[in-house]
Amino acid sequence: MKMTFRWYGSDSDSITLKQIKQIPGMTGLMGVLDYKAAGEVWTEEEIKAYVDEVHAAGLECEVIESVNVHEDIKMGLPTRDKYIENYITTIRNLAKYGIKVIVYNFMPVFDWLRTDLAREIPEDGSNSLYFDEAELGDMTPVDLVKNTIENCNGFTLPGWEPERLAELETTLKHYESITPDMLRENYKYFLDAIIPVCEEVGIKMAVHPDDPAWPIFGLPRISHSQEDFDKIVALHDSPANTLCLCTGSLGSNPDNNIPEIIRHFGEMDRIGCLHVRNVKYLGHRKFREAAHLSRTGDLDLFEIMKAIYDTCPDVYIRPDHGRMIWDEVGRPGYGLYDRALGAEYLEGIWEAITKMSK
Ligand SMILES: [Mn+2]
Numbered sequence: 001m002k003m004t005f006r007w008y009g010s011d012s013d014s015i016t017l018k019q020i021k022q023i024p025g026m027t028g029l030m031g032v033l034d035y036k037a038a039g040e041v042w043t044e045e046e047i048k049a050y051v052d053e054v055h056a057a058g059l060e061c062e063v064i065e066s067v068n069v070h071e072d073i074k075m076g077l078p079t080r081d082k083y084i085e086n087y088i089t090t091i092r093n094l095a096k097y098g099i100k101v102i103v104y105n106f107m108p109v110f111d112w113l114r115t116d117l118a119r120e121i122p123e124d125g126s127n128s129l130y131f132d133e134a135e136l137g138d139m140t141p142v143d144l145v146k147n148t149i150e151n152c153n154g155f156t157l158p159g160w161e162p163e164r165l166a167e168l169e170t171t172l173k174h175y176e177s178i179t180p181d182m183l184r185e186n187y188k189y190f191l192d193a194i195i196p197v198c199e200e201v202g203i204k205m206a207v208h209p210d211d212p213a214w215p216i217f218g219l220p221r222i223s224h225s226q227e228d229f230d231k232i233v234a235l236h237d238s239p240a241n242t243l244c245l246c247t248g249s250l251g252s253n254p255d256n257n258i259p260e261i262i263r264h265f266g267e268m269d270r271i272g273c274l275h276v277r278n279v280k281y282l283g284h285r286k287f288r289e290a291a292h293l294s295r296t297g298d299l300d301l302f303e304i305m306k307a308i309y310d311t312c313p314d315v316y317i318r319p320d321h322g323r324m325i326w327d328e329v330g331r332p333g334y335g336l337y338d339r340a341l342g343a344e345y346l347e348g349i350w351e352a353i354t355k356m357s358k
Pocket of ligand 1: 246249275320
């Protein structure tokens with residue numbers, strides 16, 4: 001297991017590489033160039049600058065996240081080919097600088113959804129990201145987007161870049177005629193074009209699950225269960241077509257048995273990396289992001305780490321969203337303190353499993 005941390009770059013993150021390096025056990029980053037719009041080429045110069053900075057801090061940079069897929073590709077529009085070409089150029093450029101895994105998603109319009117980015121946890125006064133489908137009530141997708149952007153403490157959030165959302169209403173209208181099967185066909189077209197290039201340059205694509213793990217606003221969503229992922233890995237059968245198994249996103253739906261899903265795809269060698277975190281169920285389609293510690297939420301982090309140990313022990317993982325604690329102000333979900341605590345907790349479980357397995 002390689003423990004990593006998400007970092008947005010020195011211009012865009014409140015956390016420094018030095019702070020990340022000081023978290024015991026941290027080997028590297030899951031990096032992102034958060035200023036890049038979906039469909040744009042990530043140039044060699046941009047990638048080199050980011051990777052060089054990470055290396056200079058004594059950290060590795062083998063995983064890159066949020067190389068976003070242009071909406072025209074998901075919708076299967078005639079313009080998709082030029083965006084696929086750009087995507088392939090980005091894959092080749094990333095490979096030149098040592099990137100091994102690219103995390104992306106194939107969710108229509110919305111990357112992830114919450115109804116509150118800072119809901120107080122009554123037990124201790126910390127706060128975390130929160131979702132209650134009932135609170136969506138009369139909210140339109142446009143209302144929700146405005147709410148989310150206004151409550152980011154001035155930071156951008158992955159998937160919520162204002163440019164991407166400018167044409168929201170037109171895009172939503174277009175998706176009314178796209179069924180889940182049609183979306184999967186468009187997905188196959190994309191994978192058939194990029195996966196051979198990934199095989200050639202030694203990169204794994206890792207798709208992030210829908211978050212939350214069910215359909216929303218009537219949009220087709222095809223990545224939120226074991227059954228969905230079985231279909232995705234079969235769309236283009238290759239060791240380069242893998243999953244970013246996000247335990248909190250998939251785990252937002254209590255029907256998903258996370259350790260079982262990890263074992264299933266781990267044994268198939270189809271897990272490129274994992275985001276590991278906990279979630280607390282508060283009712284039907286209502287949850288908050290909990291601390292990593294198992295008993296503060298509803299996922300069993302020991303069983304999750306054991307499934308990783310047994311089926312994909314060399315994989316990249318990172319603590320995912322943390323709560324905001326100790327009066328930290330930062331990007332919702334991406335503060336330093338609670339994610340660092342999460343990393344140490346996961347490291348502790350890993351050490352115990354490793355020693356007990358000898
Ligand atoms: Mn995630």
